[in-house]
Amino acid sequence: MPLSIKRRIAAAVAAAGLAAGTAGVGSAAAEPELPPMPQLPAFPQFTPDQLMALQPMILPAPNNDAITVNPDTRENFVAFGDSAAANVTAIDIVASKAIERGVPVAWPNIGNGNCAQGADSFPVKTAQRAGLRLSNYTCAGAVARADVRMPSLHTNSVTHQVDLALKDGALTGDTKLVTITAGMNDTYQAPYGDPARYGEYDDEYVRVIGDQVRRIREAAPNARVVITGYPDQTDGHGYICQLNAGGLVTRTYYPLLDWLQKHIRTAQQRTADEQHVDFYDAFSEIDLGHDNNACSPNPNRLSSAWVDDQSHALAGHLTSLGNDHYAEALAARANH
Numbered sequence: 001m002p003l004s005i006k007r008r009i010a011a012a013v014a015a016a017g018l019a020a021g022t023a024g025v026g027s028a029a030a031e032p033e034l035p036p037m038p039q040l041p042a043f044p045q046f047t048p049d050q051l052m053a054l055q056p057m058i059l060p061a062p063n064n065d066a067i068t069v070n071p072d073t074r075e076n077f078v079a080f081g082d083s084a085a086a087n088v089t090a091i092d093i094v095a096s097k098a099i100e101r102g103v104p105v106a107w108p109n110i111g112n113g114n115c116a117q118g119a120d121s122f123p124v125k126t127a128q129r130a131g132l133r134l135s136n137y138t139c140a141g142a143v144a145r146a147d148v149r150m151p152s153l154h155t156n157s158v159t160h161q162v163d164l165a166l167k168d169g170a171l172t173g174d175t176k177l178v179t180i181t182a183g184m185n186d187t188y189q190a191p192y193g194d195p196a197r198y199g200e201y202d203d204e205y206v207r208v209i210g211d212q213v214r215r216i217r218e219a220a221p222n223a224r225v226v227i228t229g230y231p232d233q234t235d236g237h238g239y240i241c242q243l244n245a246g247g248l249v250t251r252t253y254y255p256l257l258d259w260l261q262k263h264i265r266t267a268q269q270r271t272a273d274e275q276h277v278d279f280y281d282a283f284s285e286i287d288l289g290h291d292n293n294a295c296s297p298n299p300n301r302l303s304s305a306w307v308d309d310q311s312h313a314l315a316g317h318l319t320s321l322g323n324d325h326y327a328e329a330l331a332a333r334a335n336h
Contacts, residue, residue, distance in 0.1 A: 067109055067117050067118075067119050067124060067134070067136060068134070069124055069127040069128055069132075069133065069134035070127060070128075070131060070132060070133045070134065071133060072133075073131065073132060073133040074133070074174050075132055075133065075174050075175070075176045076132055076133040076134065076135050076170065076172075076174060076175050076176070077123070077126060077127045077130060077132040077133070077134055077135065077175070077176060077177040077178070077179075077334065078135040078136075078137065078165055078170050078171055078175055078177070078178045078179075078216075078220070078223070079123035079126075079134070079135070079136050079137060079138050079178075079179050079181075080137050080138060080142075080158050080161045080162065080165070080178070080179065080180045080181070080182070080212075081138045081139075081142060081158070081161075081179065081180055081181030081182050081228070082138065082139065082140060082141065082142040082143070082181060082182050082184065082185050083138075083139075083140035083141065083142075083314055083317060084181050084184070084228075084230060084317060084318065085121060085122060085123055085138040085179065085181040085228070086115065086116065086117050086118060086121060086138040086139055086140050087117070087118035087120055087121035087122070087313045087314070087317065087318065087323060088109070088116045088117065088118045088140050088313055088314060089116075089118070089313050089314060090314065090315075092107070092109060092116035092118070092140070093116065093140045093141070095107040095110070095116060096110065096114060096115050096116045096139070096140065099114045100114050115137075115138065115139030115140065115142075115156065116140065117136050117138055117139075118313050120313060120320055120323055121136075121138070121313075121323055122318070122322075122323040122324075122326035122327045122330065123136050123138060123179070124136070125323055125324060125326075125327035126177070126179075126326070126327040126330040126331050126334070128327075129327050129328065129331035130176070130177065130330075130331040130334040130335055132176055132177065132334060135165065135168070135170035135175075137161040137162075137164055137165055137170075138161075138181070139156040139161065140314075141156060141185055142156040142157055142158060142160075142161065142182060142185060143156070143157050143158070143182065143185045143186045143189070144157065144158055144182040144183050144185075144186050144205050144208055144209050145157070145186055145189075145201075145204050145205055145208045157182075158180060158182045158208070158209060158212050159208065159211075159212060162212050162215055162216060166215070166219060171216060171219035171220040171223070172219065172220060173220065173221060173222055174222075175219075175220035175222065175223040176222065176223060176224065176334050177223060177224050177226070177330065177333065177334040178216050178220060178223045178224070178225045178226070179225075179226045179227075179228050179280075179330060180209060180212065180213070180225070180226070180227050180228065181227075181228040181230075182209070183205060183230075183264035183267060183268060184230060184260075184261070184264060186201075186205065186264070187260045187263075187264065198263055201263075202263060202266065202267040202270070205264075205267040205268075205271065206267055206270050206271045206274060209227070209267075209268075209271045210271055210274060210275050213225055213227075213271070213275040213277055214275070224277075224278065224333055224334060225275070225277040225278065226277065226278040226279070226280050226330060226333055227268050227271055227272045227277060227278070227279050227280070228280045228282065228326065228330070229264075229265055229268050229279065229280055229281050229282045229283050230261060230264070230265070230282055230283060231282050231283060231285075231286035231287065231293050231294075231302065231303040231318070231322070232261070232283050232286060232287035232288070232293055233257060233261060233293065233294055233303065233316065234257055234258045234261070234288075234295065235251060235288045235295040236287060236288050236289060238253055238254065238255040238257075238258050239251040239252060239253050239254070239295070240252055240254045240257050241294050241295035241305045242305055242306040242307065243305055243306065243307045243308075244294060244295070244296075244297065244301070244304070244305035244307070244308045244309070244310075245305075245307060245308060245309035246309060247297055249295060249296075249297055249305070251295070261283070265281070265283050269281070278333060280326075280329055280330065280333075282326065285325070286302045286303055286322065286325070294308070294316070300321055301319060301321070301322075302318065302319055302321055302322035302325050303316075303317065303318055303319060303322050304316060304317060304318070304319050304322075
């Protein structure tokens with residue numbers, strides 16, 4: 001590939017890559033001044049007529065059974081969380097947002113709460129491995145903290161998902177496993193622009209997710225509750241990797257990513273400790289040190305860069321193998 005093309009690809013990807021904001025833990029006063037939060041990239045805007053016209057060209061006829069797992073099994077697995085768990089494509093997200101706004105689009109993988117959910121996701125694969133019926137409430141863009149004190153950019157939250165699950169009767173004495181994957185989308189909210197208040201925001205995460213864990217355990221006392229973490233999306237030294245294809249890996253120094261992802265990791269660990277539930281620390285398993293994250297040229301990597309030649313649904317998320325990795329770890333917890 002000519003160097004000029006590589007440079008253009010890297011430059012084009014950089015803008016999108018910066019929107020993944022995440023980064024390291026520690027005292028705000030002891031850290032160097034961080035760059036401002038980047039703006040989130042906007043999804044394509046379509047009119048209702050355009051969406052209706054696009055639908056048959058993009059996907060086959062609706063089949064809402066595509067993500068059904070073990071429907072006749074009494075014991076179930078309930079999944080809550082964001083796009084890391086939903087594992088959808090960008091067009092799935094556009095369709096979900098259209099339906100949320102009242103556009104009558106029939107989409108083959110729209111699940112609970114009008115949210116798209118991918119068939120290659122770790123909730124689907126976990127349920128298949130563990131032999132459990134899947135109750136999937138995950139939704140791309142979902143946040144942990146969505147309340148009046150912290151207005152969210154998104155309309156879906158873990159609290160909303162738990163509300164739906166309780167309303168549906170999905171959380172019962174027959175529930176064996178519950179996962180909560182949330183926190184990264186909270187970093188896009190305006191309050192995270194003030195590093196001096198990060199401790200306050202972490203406390204709010206622990207409070208809100210802790211409240212949901214208590215609600216879950218009250219309704220599903222026999223369930224194993226697992227707070228699932230995220231992979232390390234850096235090279236371990238403050239660099240993010242936006243392009244990983246054909247043996248070429250581009251790096252951009254962006255310490256804010258490392259700062260934020262470690263804050264979320266710490267808040268997740270605190271919540272699990274205080275609520276006496278499991279924390280699946282994917283950060284310690286999927287990183288450059290293990291040669292398997294977005295910055296690794298390993299063709300069997302478990303997380304993807306923003307432009308990546310390995311099988312994945314959404315930029316900067318788990319690869320297909322990464323979803324397998326999560327499923328193996330979570331199914332083992334369900335069966336012990």
